[in-house]
Amino acid sequence: MNEVAAAIADPVRREILLMLRDRALSAGQIADRFAISRPAVSRHLRVLREAGLVSDVADGRRRVYALVTAPLDELTGWLDRLTRPSGWQHHLDALETEVYRTRRERTSAPPLEETA
Numbered sequence: 001m002n003e004v005a006a007a008i009a010d011p012v013r014r015e016i017l018l019m020l021r022d023r024a025l026s027a028g029q030i031a032d033r034f035a036i037s038r039p040a041v042s043r044h045l046r047v048l049r050e051a052g053l054v055s056d057v058a059d060g061r062r063r064v065y066a067l068v069t070a071p072l073d074e075l076t077g078w079l080d081r082l083t084r085p086s087g088w089q090h091h092l093d094a095l096e097t098e099v100y101r102t103r104r105e106r107t108s109a110p111p112l113e114e115t116a
Helices: 002-008 011-022 027-031 038-050 072-083 087-108
Strands: 054-059 062-067
Touching: 002 011, 002 038, 002 072, 011 027, 011 038, 011 054, 011 062, 027 038, 027 062, 038 054, 038 062
Parallel strands: none
Antiparallel strands: 054 062
């Protein structure tokens, strides 16, 4: 998970992943979309490949890259646990809902008549 998180920490690499979301692209097609050198794009692709986020295939003299989303599953699960309410928060939210419901019922109920 750490390698995946480190790989997507860079904005250029995140943009490359978005580019590959729709279709596989050659290294040249990817490099053409950036204002950085081809060797720099190649280094970014290597980091993504080593993290398992892209796969590459030789097609003649060029390399074609495709997105691999499986390594993101562990990171997504961790982020989900981080952003979901904790057990206590869930119970406190339920208690708050119950308190407000009880208050509403008390204010909307007709007053009880006293018998003497």
